[in-house]
Amino acid sequence: MTRDEIFDKVAEILEDALGVDQDQIAPDATIMGDLGAESIDILDIRFKLEQEFGFTVAQGEMFPENVLQDPEFVQDGKLTDKGIEGLKTKLPHFDFSALDEDRSVEQVRKVFTVGALVNFCDNKLQQA
Numbered sequence: 001m002t003r004d005e006i007f008d009k010v011a012e013i014l015e016d017a018l019g020v021d022q023d024q025i026a027p028d029a030t031i032m033g034d035l036g037a038e039s040i041d042i043l044d045i046r047f048k049l050e051q052e053f054g055f056t057v058a059q060g061e062m063f064p065e066n067v068l069q070d071p072e073f074v075q076d077g078k079l080t081d082k083g084i085e086g087l088k089t090k091l092p093h094f095d096f097s098a099l100d101e102d103r104s105v106e107q108v109r110k111v112f113t114v115g116a117l118v119n120f121c122d123n124k125l126q127q128a
Contacts, residue, residue: 001125007118013048014114017041027115035114045117055124062120063112064090068105079103093119 011025018035031037037045046057059065064087068074073083079099087108088096094116099107 003118003122006121006125007114009052010049010114010118010121013045013052014117017044017048025114027113027118029114030110031112031114031117032109049117049121053121053125055128057124060090062117068108074105077105079105079108093123 007027011022014020014025014031014035015022018037018041020035024035029035031042031045042063046062049055049062050057067083067087067090070083070086073080073086079087084096084099084103087094094111095113096111098110
């Protein structure tokens with residue numbers, strides 16, 4: 001499956017799960033900010049990805065869980081070096097360069113983009 005085909009399938013899933021228009025779904029659109037996904041939507045997206053692509057998504061594999069509550073990862077509202085490394089290790093499909101200059105917790109949502117979701121699916125399909 002090509003990257004463009006993966007993007008098209010991910011876009012269809014996001015359109016259905018979030019009720020957004022196709023033209024809102026771009027590689028750099030953020031899942032939670034630009035597209036308005038909430039926690040329950042992430043579960044729906046996860047389920048639909050598993051159905052569409054035929055892979056299993058382990059807990060915390062697609063998006064981090066409870067990482068931002070870990071005092072070793074976050075101090076004074078900012079990610080620590082250990083926090084950045086932990087995210088990079090757990091989520092190699094995301095581009096964390098947006099956090100190079102501003103490590104505030106609010107910035108973390110900006111790395112969860114449609115493109116990152118496509119990367120995730122591409123990686124899972126290559127592992128299969």
